[in-house]
Amino acid sequence: MWPQILPTIILSDAFQRFIRISMWAPPRLLELAGQSLLRDEALAIAALEELPTELFPPLFTVAYAERRSKTLKAMVQSWPFACLPLGSLMKEWQPHQENFQAALNGLDVLLAQEVRPRRWKLQVLDLRKNAHRDFWTIWSGSKASVYSLMEPEATQPMKKRRVDGCRTRGKQPLAPVEVLIDLCLKEGSRDKLLASLIEKVKQKKGLLHLCCKKLKIFSVPMQNIKTILKMVRLDSVQDLEVNCTWKLSTLGKFAPHLGQMGNLRRLLLSHIHMSSYTSLEEEEQCVSQFTSQFLSLHHLQELYLDSISFLKGRLNQVLRCLKSPLETLSITNCLLSESDLTHLSQCPNISQLKDLGLSGVNLTCISFEPLQALLERTSTTLQDLDLDECGIMDSQFTAILPALSHCSQLTTFSFCGNPISMAVLENLLLHTIGLSKLSHVMYPAPLESYEDVEGTLHLGRLAYLHAKLKQMLRDLGRPGMVWFSANPCPHCGDRTFYDPEPILCPCYMPA
CATH class of the missing domain: 3.80.10 (Leucine-rich repeat, LRR (right-handed beta-alpha superhelix))
Structure with a gap:
C-alpha cells in the first residue's frame, strides 16, 4: 500500500530504512524503525514532508518517549490530522515539561504564520488524559481507522467546524487552534504545564482557544479562579464540580462565571454555608444572583446539591429557573421544608x-x-x-x-x-x-x-x-x-x- 502513495522523489537514506522496516516488519518493530530514523534528527525533520500520514503516529510516539524536542516541534507543524491527542501520551509517560513545551513551540511557529501550511490540518490539541486512548495503537490498522478516529466533528464539544480537504484550493487563512483540557483547581497545587499553557493563551490573543469540558474547583482563592477562568472559553464547560467550603457571598461572586457556561450538562455544588454576619437582604441578593444563572443553562441534565445551607424554603427559586428537563437530581445533606418537596x-x-x-x-x-x-x-x-x-x-x-x-x-x-x-x-x-x-x-x-x-x-x-x-x-x-x-x-x-x-x-x- 505505502509504495503506491510515496512521492516519486529521491528519499533520504534514513527515511528509506524507516520505510523498509515499517513495510516488512510486524507492527511491534515500528518503534525500532522510528528509533533508526531519529538517530539523525535533522534527517528525520527533513523527511516529514515525504512521510506518509500513517507513519506520523508511530514516529511521534517514539519521539515523545525519547524526548526529541526538535522533532516533536516539527511534527506539530506538519501534523496531518484534525486532532493531536497529546494527553493520552502524557498519561502513558510522564508529561515531560520539555515535550509539552516543544508541542507549544510548534504551535507558536504555526500561529505566527499568516496562511495555513500545505499539510497542516491541526485544529485541536487534546490534552485530556482519557480521550482518544486507542489512537496511538490503532495507527497500525487500516488508514480508514485512523482517519475516522480523528474526524473533527468527534473532537469538537461545541460546534462543527469546516475542515480543509486533502486537495486545498488556494491558501486558507489560519483558524484558531483549540486546546482541550480537563481542569482541577486545588489550593497549593503547582501545575507547570497549566502555567505554560495559560501564558501561551495570553500571548496568542484569540489564536489559541483554551477549552475545558470538565472543570473541578476545590478550595482555591476566588481571585485565582477568576484569573484562570478568564483564559477559558466558558461555553466549552460541560461538567462542573465546585467542591468548596464557600460562604454564600463567595458563591455570588462566582455566579456570573456559571452563567457563561451555556453548554453545561452536569453541575455539582457542595458545602455552601451562610455567614452569621450576612443580613437577610444580602443573603437574598446572593441567592438570586446564583439561581438566576440557571436561566442561561439550557442544556443542564444533571444537578447535584450537597450540604447547601440556603436551600430550605428556596428550592422553588432554583427549580423555576431551570430551562431543560433534568435526568438526575441529587439533593443530599440539606434541610428542606414540606413546601420545598411540594414544589419539587x-x-x-x-x-x-x-x-x-x-x-x-x-x-x-x-x-x-x-x-x-x-x-x-x-x-x-x-x-x-x-x-x-x-x-x-x-x-x-x-x-x-x-x-x-x-x-x-x-x-x-x-x-x-x-x-x-x-x-x-x-x-x-x-x-x-x-x-x-x-x-x-x-x-x-x-x-x-x-x-x-x-x-x-x-x-x-x-x-x-x-x-x-x-x-x-x-x-x-x-x-x-x-x-x-x-x-x-x-x-x-x-x-x-x-x-x-x-x-x-x-x-x-x-x-
Whole structure:
C-alpha cells in the first residue's frame, strides 16, 4: 500500500530504512524503525514532508518517549490530522515539561504564520488524559481507522467546524487552534504545564482557544479562579464540580462565571454555608444572583446539591429557573421544608428524571403526600432512587409503597439508615416483586435486628431475617433480585453489609 502513495522523489537514506522496516516488519518493530530514523534528527525533520500520514503516529510516539524536542516541534507543524491527542501520551509517560513545551513551540511557529501550511490540518490539541486512548495503537490498522478516529466533528464539544480537504484550493487563512483540557483547581497545587499553557493563551490573543469540558474547583482563592477562568472559553464547560467550603457571598461572586457556561450538562455544588454576619437582604441578593444563572443553562441534565445551607424554603427559586428537563437530581445533606418537596413534585422539569437522590434529607416531620406525588410524576422514567438516612418511618414508608410499585423502570433502590420494621420490608417486597427491572435493593436492618436503643446489631437476628427475605424472593419467583442490608455502626460509622454473610466493621466481633 505505502509504495503506491510515496512521492516519486529521491528519499533520504534514513527515511528509506524507516520505510523498509515499517513495510516488512510486524507492527511491534515500528518503534525500532522510528528509533533508526531519529538517530539523525535533522534527517528525520527533513523527511516529514515525504512521510506518509500513517507513519506520523508511530514516529511521534517514539519521539515523545525519547524526548526529541526538535522533532516533536516539527511534527506539530506538519501534523496531518484534525486532532493531536497529546494527553493520552502524557498519561502513558510522564508529561515531560520539555515535550509539552516543544508541542507549544510548534504551535507558536504555526500561529505566527499568516496562511495555513500545505499539510497542516491541526485544529485541536487534546490534552485530556482519557480521550482518544486507542489512537496511538490503532495507527497500525487500516488508514480508514485512523482517519475516522480523528474526524473533527468527534473532537469538537461545541460546534462543527469546516475542515480543509486533502486537495486545498488556494491558501486558507489560519483558524484558531483549540486546546482541550480537563481542569482541577486545588489550593497549593503547582501545575507547570497549566502555567505554560495559560501564558501561551495570553500571548496568542484569540489564536489559541483554551477549552475545558470538565472543570473541578476545590478550595482555591476566588481571585485565582477568576484569573484562570478568564483564559477559558466558558461555553466549552460541560461538567462542573465546585467542591468548596464557600460562604454564600463567595458563591455570588462566582455566579456570573456559571452563567457563561451555556453548554453545561452536569453541575455539582457542595458545602455552601451562610455567614452569621450576612443580613437577610444580602443573603437574598446572593441567592438570586446564583439561581438566576440557571436561566442561561439550557442544556443542564444533571444537578447535584450537597450540604447547601440556603436551600430550605428556596428550592422553588432554583427549580423555576431551570430551562431543560433534568435526568438526575441529587439533593443530599440539606434541610428542606414540606413546601420545598411540594414544589419539587410539581416542577415541570422533573417528569423525565432517571436518578433521584434525597440522601441525608430529614423527612421525619414531613407528610408523605409530596414524596408520593414525586414518585407518581417520575414513575415511567425513574431508574435509581436513593432515600438513605432520611428518617422515614413505617407509616410514611407504607404510604408511598403504592406509588413506588408503579415505578416500572426502577433498577436500584436504596433506603438504608431509616427505622423500618420487618413487616414493612416484607410489604415492600410484595409491592415491588412485579417491577421486572428492579435488580438491587439496599435496605436497613429491620428494627427487630437491634439489641438495644443504642443501635447495636444482633447479627444472628439479622441473618435470620435476611434469610427470610431471600426465601420470600425465591418463593415469589425472583431469586435473582439482590437484597442486602447496609447499616452504619453507632460507634465508628462504618457500615455492616449483609449479603448473605456479614461484612463487619472492626467494632463487631463474630456472632
